[in-house]
Amino acid sequence: MAGKVEQKRKELTRRLIDIGEARIAAGGIEQIKARDLAKEAGCATGAIYNVFGDLNDLIMAVNGRTFIRLGAHVTAAVDKQKGDDPVETLIIMSHAYLNFAQQNTPAWRTLFDLEMSTDQNVPQWYLAELEKLLSIIATPLTRIFPEMTREDIMLMTRGLFSSVHGIVLLGLEKRISAVPTTKLEKMITLILRNLAK
Amino acid sequence: MAGKVEQKRKELTRRLIDIGEARIAAGGIEQIKARDLAKEAGCATGAIYNVFGDLNDLIMAVNGRTFIRLGAHVTAAVDKQKGDDPVETLIIMSHAYLNFAQQNTPAWRTLFDLEMSTDQNVPQWYLAELEKLLSIIATPLTRIFPEMTREDIMLMTRGLFSSVHGIVLLGLEKRISAVPTTKLEKMITLILRNLAK
DNA sequence: TGTACATCAGTGAACGCGCGTTCACTGATGTAC
DNA sequence: TGTACATCAGTGAACGCGCGTTCACTGATGTAC
Numbered sequence: 001m002a003g004k005v006e007q008k009r010k011e012l013t014r015r016l017i018d019i020g021e022a023r024i025a026a027g028g029i030e031q032i033k034a035r036d037l038a039k040e041a042g043c044a045t046g047a048i049y050n051v052f053g054d055l056n057d058l059i060m061a062v063n064g065r066t067f068i069r070l071g072a073h074v075t076a077a078v079d080k081q082k083g084d085d086p087v088e089t090l091i092i093m094s095h096a097y098l099n100f101a102q103q104n105t106p107a108w109r110t111l112f113d114l115e116m117s118t119d120q121n122v123p124q125w126y127l128a129e130l131e132k133l134l135s136i137i138a139t140p141l142t143r144i145f146p147e148m149t150r151e152d153i154m155l156m157t158r159g160l161f162s163s164v165h166g167i168v169l170l171g172l173e174k175r176i177s178a179v180p181t182t183k184l185e186k187m188i189t190l191i192l193r194n195l196a197k
Numbered sequence: 198m199a200g201k202v203e204q205k206r207k208e209l210t211r212r213l214i215d216i217g218e219a220r221i222a223a224g225g226i227e228q229i230k231a232r233d234l235a236k237e238a239g240c241a242t243g244a245i246y247n248v249f250g251d252l253n254d255l256i257m258a259v260n261g262r263t264f265i266r267l268g269a270h271v272t273a274a275v276d277k278q279k280g281d282d283p284v285e286t287l288i289i290m291s292h293a294y295l296n297f298a299q300q301n302t303p304a305w306r307t308l309f310d311l312e313m314s315t316d317q318n319v320p321q322w323y324l325a326e327l328e329k330l331l332s333i334i335a336t337p338l339t340r341i342f343p344e345m346t347r348e349d350i351m352l353m354t355r356g357l358f359s360s361v362h363g364i365v366l367l368g369l370e371k372r373i374s375a376v377p378t379t380k381l382e383k384m385i386t387l388i389l390r391n392l393a394k
Numbered sequence: 395t396g397t398a399c400a401t402c403a404g405t406g407a408a409c410g411c412g413c414g415t416t417c418a419c420t421g422a423t424g425t426a427c
Numbered sequence: 428t429g430t431a432c433a434t435c436a437g438t439g440a441a442c443g444c445g446c447g448t449t450c451a452c453t454g455a456t457g458t459a460c
Contacts (some may be wrong), residue, residue, distance in 0.1 A: 004423060004424085005422090005423060005424080005434095005435080005436070006423090006448075008436080011434080012436095029437065033412085033413065033414085034413075034414060035413080035414095036417080038439090042436055043431085043437070044438040044439055045414090045438085045440095046415085046416075046417085046436095046437070046438060046439070047437055047438075048415095049414095049415070049416080050436060050437075051436095052424085052434090054414075054415080055414070055415095072421095135367065139281075155376070155380055155383070155384060156384070156387070158365055158367070158376060158384070159384035159385075159387065159388065160388075161367075161369065162360075162363040162364040162366065162384075163359075163360035163361075163363050163364060163388060164360075164362015164363070164368040165367065166359040166360050166361070166362045166364065166366060167356055167359040167360060167363065169359070169363060169366075170355070170359040170362065170364075171359070174355075177356060178350070183352055186352070187352060187353070187355070187356035187359075188356075190340045190353070190356065191356060191357075191360060191388065191392065194392045195391045195392075196392050201455090201456060201457085202403070202455090202457075203399095205403080205456095206403080209403095217412080229415075230445085230446065230447085231446075231448080232446075232447095233445060235406090238428075239402055240404070240405085241405040241406055242405085242406065242407095242447090242448085243404070243405060243406070243448085243450085244404055245402095245448095246447095246448070247402090247403060247448080248403095249402075251447075251448080252447070252448095292411075388439060
């Protein structure tokens, strides 16, 4: 019966991430409270700290899952594309991004809610996950601008992502803008379509 | 000596906003603490609440000033423009926006740090100020697309602003991207320059 | 101008709350023989 | 397989901190006459 302890440990870890994920999906980062999590997981408050260094680690774990879901969502949309016009690919990806943000607003927001107070860096796997996402964008971009240097492609990738991100961000900021979804899609399309000309 | 009370009241209001502005400029919204403000203003903690409903009102007042400075900064840059190519105007405005955000990062961030917890709306004057800023962008846009409806112009205005905002936002997010300023400017230029073609 | 009273700004200690994290203790699991 | 001991996960009450806001009191300013 080797590793009954380790088994329980993994089990608790998974359960806590599950609960954290559900809570973030329901109400965002501020729903992550040690006592609530423990209560829902059926463990003591202190037990959380046996498994995670602090609550921020737990949030990061949830963000990891969100990243994966986001990547899958975008990839799935691209896979359905008819034809292979790379500009169209970018548009599809952007719309998928918008769609994901709309369907998963609190989880999506939490991705960018990194702990800034401590100066410690964002964990390595986090940046790697982000990089993976960006590389999905880079692919069609390379086809649109075959003569561009790798560095400029990376730059443009970030630029495009940031633009679309900005539109989505302010678009979802109901208090300020209140632009309907179809209009948001139109904006994104407009900007991307003109880009390659 | 009519209004000695009112005079002191105004004086305290101004002083508190001054201090709040300086503190936000120095370290962002989390530097706004009742006790600290009172101490620096030489008044009692409670006195703040004679003048402002709560600390959020004070922050909004500071944001009002930041908006004005931002508007002035952008306008000043445009005034220096040689020639009157509207696409160039947009680029100049965007670069000025980036520059302002870089020079005033905490104050600029605070503009978007609105109190979300309460469902109450953003004050009217706040939205009006934002609108004013957007209308600066709308002007050259109307010249670029004279045949566009007013509604589409507004849409595109928001879209462009959001794009540039997104680039600036992620660009200043050192932990994630670390793109040098000149590259950021290049990105913005690239996107805008292609837009009108 | 002077006096009596009313008002309300100014005071700062105290309230109240939320919440992350710790820590001394306990008991289940693992190990040695 | 059985026993004795060691380890470390699990416990949850308590610590500690930060901080916005209130409130009973005081004293300066304004008003009425």
